[in-house]
Amino acid sequence: MGMGVILRIDSGFFVTIYVTAFMYKSNDILRAQTALKGERRMSVLAGYLVVFVVHVIGVYWWYQNDDLCYPLFMVPPTAIPPFWHAIFIVIVNDTMVRQAAMAFKLLLLMYYRKAKGHNFRRQGQMLTLVEYALLLYRAFLPAPVWYRFFLNKEYGSLFSSLITGLYLTFKLTSIVEKVRSLWAAFKALSIKEVHYGSYATPEQVTEAGDLCTICQEKMQAPVLLRCKHIFCEDCVSEWFERERTCPLCRTMVKPAGIRSFGDGSTSLFFQWF
Incomplete structure (x- = not known):
């Protein structure tokens, strides 16, 4: 193995560590900004947005002469990549598209900065829909790289064709699952009513008391759960981002469904293949 190849592997390793660490920190930032709700500052969101976008553009500009960008458009690399270079392309692209999606989520947080109740x-x-769209795209992303890698005729035509066929079959199964999740997220977006209860009437609020037991303040847009407990819509919506039971009686209220990413989080597992 030549010195140039070793240096290339070393630099690729450190770049991978850097972009991964940057993404993990960005995920923490995005979740923290989402949790602030109405207290978000537009200047802070805009600042993070600029940093995220510049970071993505900078990485792809630095590797503009490599095959890094081809898989983004579902085009295989021009040459058969060595195994470690294939891993590098897959990981960096998988990380950077998540970084770009985080920038888009920041735009959503800017748009919904004063969101209450239904909004x-x-x-x-919307955050959940973006994440499932991202998961679907990420499922496609490694395919051009491994398609080129597995079709290496040095392994023998029969073997390479067999491995490629098995890989594409596995990939198709994964993509079908992602499409179903994306469709479920899209259908949830079209549901306008509160799917774990209904808006409480003034009489029901008076009977239950007008203080929300979650925030301990006067109820805003009170929602009556199926278990007959009433909470602020904001409070209970945030609760159901991570739970499926009533905050008081622990009755199962929210139907089982796809995982919510309404807290602004991004899936951190790597799409290797």
Whole structure:
């Protein structure tokens, strides 16, 4: 192995560590900004947005002469990549598209900065929809790289064709699952009513008391759950981003469904293949 190849592997390793660490920190930032709700500052969101976008553009500009950009458009690399270079392309692209999606999520947070009630739920649904669209795209992303890699005739035509066929079959199964999740997220976005209860009437609020047991303040847009407990819509919507039971009686209220990413989080597992 030549010195140039070793240096290339070393530099690729450190770049991979850097972009991964940057993404993990960005995920923490995005979740923290989402949790601030109405207290978000537009200048802070705009600043993070610029940093995220510049970071993505900078990485692809630095590797503009490599095959890094081809898989983004579902085009295989021009040459058969060595195994470690294939891993590098897959990981960096997988990380950078998540970084770009985080920038888009920041735009959503800017749009829904003062979201309350129905709009707060819509913000969570939009963040979830973006994440499932991202998961679907990420499922496609490694395919051009491994397609080129597995079709290496040095392995023998029969073997390379067999491995490629098995890989594409596995990939198709994964993509079908992602499409179903994306469709479920899209359908949830089209549901306008509160799917875990209904808006409470003034009489029901008076009977239950007008203080929300979650925020301990006067109820805003009170929602009556199926278990007959009443909470602020903002409070209970945020609760159901991570739970499926009533905050008081622990009765199962929210139907089982796809995982919500309404807290602004991004899936951190790597799409290797």
